Amino acid sequence: MENITSLLATAPEPDLDVVVLRCPDQLHFDPAPLNRLFAEKDSADAEELVCRILEDVAMRLDMLQQELARCDFEKMLKPARRIGLVAEQIGLTEVAISANHVVNCVQNGDGVALQATVARLERSFDVAVSEVWNFREH
Numbered sequence: 001m002e003n004i005t006s007l008l009a010t011a012p013e014p015d016l017d018v019v020v021l022r023c024p025d026q027l028h029f030d031p032a033p034l035n036r037l038f039a040e041k042d043s044a045d046a047e048e049l050v051c052r053i054l055e056d057v058a059m060r061l062d063m064l065q066q067e068l069a070r071c072d073f074e075k076m077l078k079p080a081r082r083i084g085l086v087a088e089q090i091g092l093t094e095v096a097i098s099a100n101h102v103v104n105c106v107q108n109g110d111g112v113a114l115q116a117t118v119a120r121l122e123r124s125f126d127v128a129v130s131e132v133w134n135f136r137e138h
Helices: 002-006 032-040 043-070 073-089 093-108 111-137
Strands: none
Touching: 032 043, 032 111, 043 073, 043 111, 073 093, 073 111, 093 111
């Protein structure tokens, strides 16, 4: 029970019925695809490819945000699927899982869950970028 309560933050005002949950930044990261990529290509080519993939994901995250703001959920399917595919290629497991959850939320028509899941996808991508560069430095 201690673990559950440690994820709860105090509500800003005692009379509110809102509980704020803090989600720890845990990343499911599989280094094998990056190890393979850096073993098969020279360092500069591998880094360029990783940069292009990360830029592609960032661009598609921006697309997701724009379509979410427009409430055009059907247009979110293609970029979310693409994010899932490319993230999986470089071992960003949490990003791929989150992107697939975005697809599920769109298909189920669950707008509230969609907002939360897109936010989770963005957080996982932010953490993943740091993880990729930390991996690269080792």
